[in-house]
Amino acid sequence: MIRVQVPATTANLGPGFDCLGMALELYNVVEFSKIHHGLVIEIEGEGSGELPRDQKNLVYRAARRVFEKTGYDPGGLRIKLSNNIPLGRGLGSSASAVVGGIIAAGMMSGASLSRREILGLACSMEGHPDNVAPAILGGLVIYTSVDGEINWLKIDLPAGLKVVAAVPDFPVNTREARENLPHMVTLRDAVFNISRAALLVAALQKGDFNLLGTAMDDRIHQPYRSGLIPGYKKVVSAARLAGARGVAVSGAGPTIIAMADGNYKLIAEVMKETFRESGVSARSIILDPNPVGARALEVI
Incomplete structure (x- = not known):
């Protein structure tokens, strides 16, 4: 069994449109385990009544990207999602799903994905790094794209904030x-x-x-x-x-x-x-x- 914890994020922070984001201590947990056959998705917490429980699920779609990239066949897969990040509220719920699916699938397939590879895969699904970058790296992240490649700098935040x-x-x-x-x-x-x-x-x-x-x-x-x-x-x-x-x-x-x-x-x-x-x-x-x-x- 594989369990991955992904934080909520807040992007822009006012003036930093599409270039600043911060990770927050509110988490979604993604759990992967093998079963004999098929796909089983269980969801508790935020979105439990509205998120899809089939191949349209965003966590599974992110995981499938990794499985296809690595040539790994998981066979049967059970995914359990324990969600604490509100959906559609500007706190990075979709980024958390994408990042959690990529990391969990990478671990299950035995792929040693670097942070840059995880970020690249996540951005290819999210379209921009405003939430996925701090979700992966933590802290305050400044990021920019140069010729399609994301460059970033992480800043640790002051005590008391x-x-x-x-x-x-x-x-x-x-x-x-x-x-x-x-x-x-x-x-x-x-x-x-x-x-x-x-x-x-x-x-x-x-x-x-x-x-x-x-x-x-x-x-x-x-x-x-x-x-x-x-x-x-x-x-x-x-x-x-x-x-x-x-x-x-x-x-x-x-x-x-x-x-x-x-x-x-x-x-x-x-x-x-x-x-x-x-x-x-x-x-x-x-x-x-x-x-x-x-x-x-x-x-x-």
Whole structure:
């Protein structure tokens, strides 16, 4: 039996559109074991009532990529998914499925896949590395593509930093959220985001939380995605008043994340309540950054 744990992720962090992502200590667990024949998929937790239990399942589709690449025939396969990452909320649930399937299949087939190979396979399915890179590597990841190859740098995050995630009870389709974005931005907005993204990375490296409020501002994607999130401006303002250092949409949304070094419970309650006042049911989760990324829990 093979068990792989994959963390949730939050992408963009405000200004770092498609180039910054962070792993969080909220996990999905993928379990592979051999059976006599066929495919059996069991799902518990998030998505148990809606995710497919056949060959359309994303974990299986990712695993099949590895089996085809390595020429390995698993015969009968049992997959058990224990999901804690909310689906369609901007916390990397699909990236977790892809990464978990690739790593588990690599272990089952005996393939020694490097992190770069895992990242390449995952990106070929997800289309971009914003969630898969931190899910694999952990920490804060800066990534870019050069001639089709992903280059990255991982940064360990400062002690005391936590992420409060306010998760609405409705999903946002990532593709639809991306279609809302403009194809062109002004030079002024480009410079605005470049300066904030650079400041954000430096602030997190140095542990200067005072800079996060400015550093997490954005003009490229959040102004266009915020309209998909009822109460967005009120939730952001409430989180800041409660002590959040910086606030941003997580990935394509609708989850809103607040970075904080204190007042975590107050921030969580205020964000949840402000969503409620805007007619949106939501839950709040206080999360530590995950420093290690995906890892094997057990191999028998």
